[in-house]
Amino acid sequence: xxxxxxxxxxxxxxxxxxxxTPQRETILQVFxxxxxxKHLSAEELYHLLQxxxxxxxxxxxxxxxxxxxxxxxxxxxxxxxxHKHYELNQPYPHHHHxxxxxxxxxxxxFKNDSILKTGTKTAQKEGYHLLDCQLTxxxxxxxxxxxxxxx
Amino acid sequence: xxxxxxxxxxxxxxxxxxxxTPQRETILQVFxxxxxxKHLSAEELYHLLQxxxxxxxxxxxxxxxxxxxxxxxxxxxxxxxxHKHYELNQPYPHHHHxxxxxxxxxxxxFKNDSILKTGTKTAQKEGYHLLDCQLTxxxxxxxxxxxxxxx
DNA sequence: GAATTGATTGTGTATCATTCTCATTAAAGA
DNA sequence: TCTTTAATGAGAATGATACACAATCAATTC
Numbered sequence: 001x002x003x004x005x006x007x008x009x010x011x012x013x014x015x016x017x018x019x020x021t022p023q024r025e026t027i028l029q030v031f032x033x034x035x036x037x038k039h040l041s042a043e044e045l046y047h048l049l050q051x052x053x054x055x056x057x058x059x060x061x062x063x064x065x066x067x068x069x070x071x072x073x074x075x076x077x078x079x080x081x082x083h084k085h086y087e088l089n090q091p092y093p094h095h096h097h098x099x100x101x102x103x104x105x106x107x108x109x110f111k112n113d114s115i116l117k118t119g120t121k122t123a124q125k126e127g128y129h130l131l132d133c134q135l136t137x138x139x140x141x142x143x144x145x146x147x148x149x150x151x
Numbered sequence: 152x153x154x155x156x157x158x159x160x161x162x163x164x165x166x167x168x169x170x171x172t173p174q175r176e177t178i179l180q181v182f183x184x185x186x187x188x189k190h191l192s193a194e195e196l197y198h199l200l201q202x203x204x205x206x207x208x209x210x211x212x213x214x215x216x217x218x219x220x221x222x223x224x225x226x227x228x229x230x231x232x233x234h235k236h237y238e239l240n241q242p243y244p245h246h247h248h249x250x251x252x253x254x255x256x257x258x259x260x261f262k263n264d265s266i267l268k269t270g271t272k273t274a275q276k277e278g279y280h281l282l283d284c285q286l287t288x289x290x291x292x293x294x295x296x297x298x299x300x301x302x
Numbered sequence: 303g304a305a306t307t308g309a310t311t312g313t314g315t316a317t318c319a320t321t322c323t324c325a326t327t328a329a330a331g332a
Numbered sequence: 333t334c335t336t337t338a339a340t341g342a343g344a345a346t347g348a349t350a351c352a353c354a355a356t357c358a359a360t361t362c
Contacts (some may be wrong), residue, residue, distance in 0.1 A: 019329045042319080057341045062320060069289075070253050077287075078229045082349085083319055084158055097344060099273055102221050102282060110273055115266065119288045122250055128290035131253060135286045137229075137270045138220075139279035170309060170358050193348080208312045213349060233320085234348055 002091070004028060012071070023056045027064050031074065031088045037078055037109050039087035052116055072131035080105050080138075089132055092116060097134055101141035153242070155179060161212065169256055174207045178215050182225065182239045188260050190228055190238035223282035231256050231289075240283055243267060248285055252292035 002008070004042050008021035009028060030045065040048065042061050065086050068074040077085040080100055095116050099108040112135070138139030154160070160179060161171035181196065191199065193212050200207050208212040216237050231251055236252040246267050250259040263286070270284030 014330075017338080021329070021339060023340075028332095034245060046347095059321085059342075060340055063339085095187070099279060101279065108277055112269055112273070115269065115286065118266065119286065122263070123288055123290045126250060126259055127293040128250060128252065128288070129296055130288065130290045132289040133267065133286065135270065135284065137274055137281065138283040139219055139274045139281045142278040145280055148308095165359075168309080168359095172310065174311075202346075206312095210313080210350085211311060214310085217349095 002072070004032075009073070023060050024064055026054055026056065026066070027061070028073070031086070034087070036094075039079075039085040041081075041083050041085050043083070045086075058121075070131070075132045075134065077134070078136070079107055097114070099137040099139060101144055102138050103140055103144040104145075106141050106143075152180040155161070155183075160224070167209070174211050175215055175218075177205055177207065178212070179219070182237070185238070187245075190230075190236040192232075192234050192236050194234070196237075221282070226283045226285065228285070229287070230258055249288070250288040250290060252295055253289050254291055254298075257292050257294075 006020065006025050006028065009024070013020050013024075023113060025043070026049070029050065031040075034040070038059075042058065042065055045065070046056070046058050046061050049061075065074060065084075069076045069086065072089055074086045075089045077098065078088065079085050079098065080102060092113065093111075095113075096109045098113045099110060101107070115135050116133055120130055123130040123133075157171065157176050157179065160167055161177070164171050164175075178196070178199070181189075181199065185191070193209065193216055197207070197209050197212050197214070200212075216225060216227075216235075220227045220237065223240055225237045226240040228238065228249065230236050230249065231253060243264065244262075246264075247260045247262045248266060250261060252258070266286050271281055272280040274284075
């Protein structure tokens with residue numbers, strides 16, 4: 001949960017014998033310029049880049065998202081739409097969690113500092129190196145409760 | 152997060168105009184008899200049932216798992232293997248969370264009562280009806296840290 | 303307890319997110 | 333500048349999950 005620049009990304013990649021490519025730099029930038037509370041799927045990122053004239057292949061997008069998630073740069077979110085979403089993995093005070101309606105998929109972000117503390121402590125206790133820590137609440141939103149729709 | 156019996160499952164289904172079938176009852180039983188800390192994927196459940204001579208189709212398994220998750224009977228876990236896992240959604244004191252190594256997928260369960268309290272409070276504040284609440288910690292386990300393997 | 307209704311099942315097929323293959327390209331270090 | 337090998341792009345392959353539909357049967361009604 002560090003704040004990354006192209007330079008710090010480059011040195012962290014090079015340390016492991018990997019490379020900073022224009023594609024990776026571009027993708028990092030997209031996430032850094034994304035409005036708050038906005039997250040992207042692979043497909044969405046692909047089309048967003050297409051729209052900006054950046055032709056990065058879908059394969060590379062998938063590879064880069066996975067890489068950055070495993071480096072702790074991005075968070076991988078499971079928001080119940082059947083595909084993953086990604087957002088910058090930001091430290092306090094931007095760190096947040098998700099409350100998801102399992103019926104309509106409406107998602108609310110919320111903050112709670114003690115959760116990150118719990119996560120940090122738990123990982124530390126087991127000797128794990130923390131990358132991300134997210135509380136996911138599955139629930140039924142007020143509208144869907146009233147709707148009495150099939151599950 | 153209630154404890155279900157075949158009877159209580161039946162009445163909850165019937166309330167909504169749905170039915171208790173032998174397949175649904177069998178699947179509930181499997182989860183109730185599962186050892187602690189054990190969770191199943193759709194495919195695993197399918198083969199487990201096959202082994203017991205219960206021929207429930209894979210479609211029905213998928214449908215039932217989804218239904219029960221949306222009713223709050225089961226928890227849907229994303230444990231990084233590329234497919235979902237399910238376990239009984241048990242209340243305090245069995246409620247727990249997961250610490251996952253993103254490299255080798257080794258998973259540790261841990262308990263923390265304050266998280267469920269936070270989840271309950273958050274859902275309530277927004278008027279959501281809570282189904283499940285899980286803290287997922289993504290991290291790198293001690294062995295994988297030493298291994299210096301590719302991400 | 304027989305008849306009715308429509309929810310549920312099973313089989314096979316379709317879908318769609320994600321990963322893989324492999325030839326080509328191009329970062330990084332010498 | 334040259335060498336090495338990681339990374340990319342295009343398309344094919346994979347695999348988890350959803351769907352369609354005819355047949356079945358759980359719950360309710362008479």
